[in-house]
Amino acid sequence: MASLSLKSGALTGLRAPAASCVCFSAKAGTDMQLQSTLTCPKCSYQAVETMPTDACQFFYDCKGCGERLKPLAGDCCVFCSYGSVPCPPTQNNLRCCLPKGH
Numbered sequence: 001m002a003s004l005s006l007k008s009g010a011l012t013g014l015r016a017p018a019a020s021c022v023c024f025s026a027k028a029g030t031d032m033q034l035q036s037t038l039t040c041p042k043c044s045y046q047a048v049e050t051m052p053t054d055a056c057q058f059f060y061d062c063k064g065c066g067e068r069l070k071p072l073a074g075d076c077c078v079f080c081s082y083g084s085v086p087c088p089p090t091q092n093n094l095r096c097c098l099p100k101g102h
Helices: 078-082
Strands: 021-023 035-039 046-050 097-099
Antiparallel strands (some): 035 046
16 A cells, blocks of 8 residues: 655655654745646656655655655656656755754
């Protein structure tokens, strides 16, 4: 059974960020895109998903083959690694996640 996103559970197969992560909320502006097409690197299956504005999405289970997607090195989330549009904090030039205490 897949875990749900941090708040609304809008994205199937997503898990909440680790407890040591503080995510900054991105304010949706007129040019903010909240839909991104995730493409699985294993099977090339594509799924249009709505990105949350207040959480890093570290894991996503492909709806085509079941592969668990994780961010590539240097990326904050699966949307920045496999999406057609980067996550809202990255669109706003914010760091999506910082360790607690920063």
